[in-house]
Amino acid sequence: MKVHIIGGGNLGTSIAIGISKFSKNNQVTVTRRNTASIAYLEKAGITVSSDNTHDIEDADVIILTIKPYQVDVVLADILPKINNKTIASAVSGLSIEALQGKIGDKNQAMRIMPNIAAQFGESATCISFDENNKAQAQAVIDLFQDLGTAPVIDEKLMDAATVLAASGTAFALRYIRASMQAGIEIGFDWKTALAISAQTVKGAAEMLMEEQVHPEQLIDRVTTPKGCTIAGLNEMEMHGFSSSLIRGIKTSLNQIKG
Numbered sequence: 001m002k003v004h005i006i007g008g009g010n011l012g013t014s015i016a017i018g019i020s021k022f023s024k025n026n027q028v029t030v031t032r033r034n035t036a037s038i039a040y041l042e043k044a045g046i047t048v049s050s051d052n053t054h055d056i057e058d059a060d061v062i063i064l065t066i067k068p069y070q071v072d073v074v075l076a077d078i079l080p081k082i083n084n085k086t087i088a089s090a091v092s093g094l095s096i097e098a099l100q101g102k103i104g105d106k107n108q109a110m111r112i113m114p115n116i117a118a119q120f121g122e123s124a125t126c127i128s129f130d131e132n133n134k135a136q137a138q139a140v141i142d143l144f145q146d147l148g149t150a151p152v153i154d155e156k157l158m159d160a161a162t163v164l165a166a167s168g169t170a171f172a173l174r175y176i177r178a179s180m181q182a183g184i185e186i187g188f189d190w191k192t193a194l195a196i197s198a199q200t201v202k203g204a205a206e207m208l209m210e211e212q213v214h215p216e217q218l219i220d221r222v223t224t225p226k227g228c229t230i231a232g233l234n235e236m237e238m239h240g241f242s243s244s245l246i247r248g249i250k251t252s253l254n255q256i257k258g
């Protein structure tokens with residue numbers, strides 16, 4: 001499959017690198033206006049161009065990883081050169097209906113909401129599409145399954161997916177940072193504290209995904225009666241650990257909805 005990514009910034013380069021590493025037999029082109037900072041991608045076999053239409057007629061899927069205010073300019077560039085293409089947009093807040101309206105009936109719009117862990121084959125990429133475009137969408141689902149998980153969701157939940165899966169990366173990293181800071185206070189140098197905190201989160205996530213159980217069932221295995229873990233957990237909850245995360249996620253969602 002030939003994948004054409006427009007917008008070689010944080011997300012676009014993560015997806016391009018992820019495809020080059022984890023998705024076999026796919027060719028990737030990534031474009032942005034100033035290509036100097038992403039020229040290194042060529043060493044991984046990725047084509048880099050400042051021309052959004054570079055070989056675009058050969059593309060099987062076009063992925064938009066640009067900011068919402070850049071969409072119209074980019075579409076004006078590419079629409080005269082494309083016909084019967086799938087455009088998978090990661091642009092937050094842009095509905096399938098709005099994008100389809102901009103690109104016309106000759107091309108098919110769908111939405112993807114990946115995160116930057118695509119680069120490591122670990123993105124949770126939520127995907128929505130119109131039932132009429134199911135066949136074309138399946139190729140995109142297959143592609144993102146190679147880069148982690150790719151659940152198909154109702155488009156109504158796309159803003160929620162943006163917060164949980166894309167912003168969620170920052171929330172998880174902030175947990176790790178706080179844990180690391182505590183680790184320093186109780187005696188570790190920062191690198192050791194970070195390595196322990198990050199691996200602990202990875203291990204907890206892997207247990208959950210492997211066993212498919214509610215987190216509380218695993219927490220129960222770690223919390224000995226009268227032990228140190230339950231004492232620490234209860235102290236965190238008294239200071240609003242879960243509620244501050246829930247409030248933060250809801251605030252992020254309200255921010256998207258405007």
Ligand SMILES: NC(=O)c1ccc[n+]([C@@H]2O[C@H](COP(=O)([O-])OP(=O)(O)OC[C@H]3O[C@@H](n4cnc5c(N)ncnc54)[C@H](OP(=O)(O)O)[C@@H]3O)[C@@H](O)[C@H]2O)c1
Pocket residue numbers: 006007008009010011012031032033034035052064065066067068070073074090091092113114115116166
């Ligand atoms: N970052 C994330 O984790 C994440 C996750 C999910 C969704 N998203 C969504 O993905 C989109 C991109 O986010 P981002 O964080 O990757 O932003 P970003 O780092 O600013 O990347 C946007 C890229 O678009 C390029 N660009 C701007 N105008 C262009 C044009 N006319 N033609 C071609 N390329 C152009 C910019 O490079 P030049 O200025 O050099 O052209 C820039 O590299 C946003 O809509 C965001 O909401 C991001």
